Amino acid sequence: MPSIVYRGVGPRIAYERRIAGLTQAELARAAGTSLGTIRKVERGERGVSDAVLDALADALDLDPARLLPDKERPDDRVHQAMPGLSSVLATYDVPDDGPYRPLPALAEVVASVVTWRLGAQYVRLARAAPDLLAELCRALQGAAPSDQPAVARLLVDACRAADAVAFKYGARDLSARLIDLMRWAARQANDPVVDATTAYVRTETYFAAKAHAAGLRALEAAADQTPRTSSPEAVAARGALHMRAAVIAGRVGNGSSAETHLDVARALGDQVPEGVYSGTAFGPDSVRIHEVSVAVSLGDDHLGRALKLAREWAPPRDLPAERRSGFYIELGRAQLWSGRPDAAFESLKVARRIAPQHAREHRWVREDAATLRRLKRADAESLSNFAEWCHAGADA
Known part of the structure; x- marks a missing residue:
């Protein structure tokens, strides 16, 4: 993959370094680069490659895009990853031979990727997703039968993270293929909550096609099939499906159905604390945000409801950045x-x-x-x- 050289990043790097309370020498050590490089970059005497930008971002605990000037295009880095994702999708059931990390190490990496998705760190996601998906496909093929469901769940989570990039950046066909891979992996996970998560994400294909009525039917069917247990994961999975069903019902213009789904989501949200369950933020605050989404989808007389809620409430800072x-x-x-x-x-x-x-x-x-x-x-x-x-x- 050819490297992009970014210029004009020096002031951003210097600003974020000072915010982090680091000297130039400390940043150089943390990033594994030379002090001279840091000085030249901050003075604007040289640009930075992808590799150096990633190292500096990791040292500062930031998404690389935060270091780019407004006129630079972080989407260039995202689009570079698309062919790699497409290649993985073409061979997911016949992956190349190669190494893969033990299950605990893979789980740790996937957890980081999920965090990046929730934080809308798409550049970082796009760089990691192709290799991670390929590794998980190899791991699923080589795993012992007792480990295969766990690996399949990780593959579902990683596909969802990659799909966030594809969908947000307009690669609708690639997004649909990633969702198909999610569904394939979900069948091997043998977990109804994973099935519910996959149905939640699959709604993107209906949004993209403007097939809102069909999407509503699919969500309602998925909600009916999700276990009625009291476990927080199952409650949150059902609640998330009803939240999304409320929004898509609003897109159809079916206000009564939207309100019904919101009522169910609200009741389920009251049963669990706000949090991230199986990769989806759910709880009372997430339901409030979806109330605004429904009002905007319905439009006209419903807009006042969105404005009233915003006057009385704002999403707390501990909600995922993408949702806020x-x-x-x-x-x-x-x-x-x-x-x-x-x-x-x-x-x-x-x-x-x-x-x-x-x-x-x-x-x-x-x-x-x-x-x-x-x-x-x-x-x-x-x-x-x-x-x-x-x-x-x-x-x-």
């Missing part, structure tokens, strides 16, 4: 449609601060930024800069 960012993107759309463009722009900026890659690649952010720029042609330069940052109008 999504809340402000939805709120921004409600504000824009309600004739409050200034408030909408503020919400989009909050979404960007929380999860820049998520906001930048979100279709609604681009659409709304383009609309705001048309509405406020003579307004602040910051709006134009924001619109250029997210490629507003690119989906028009």
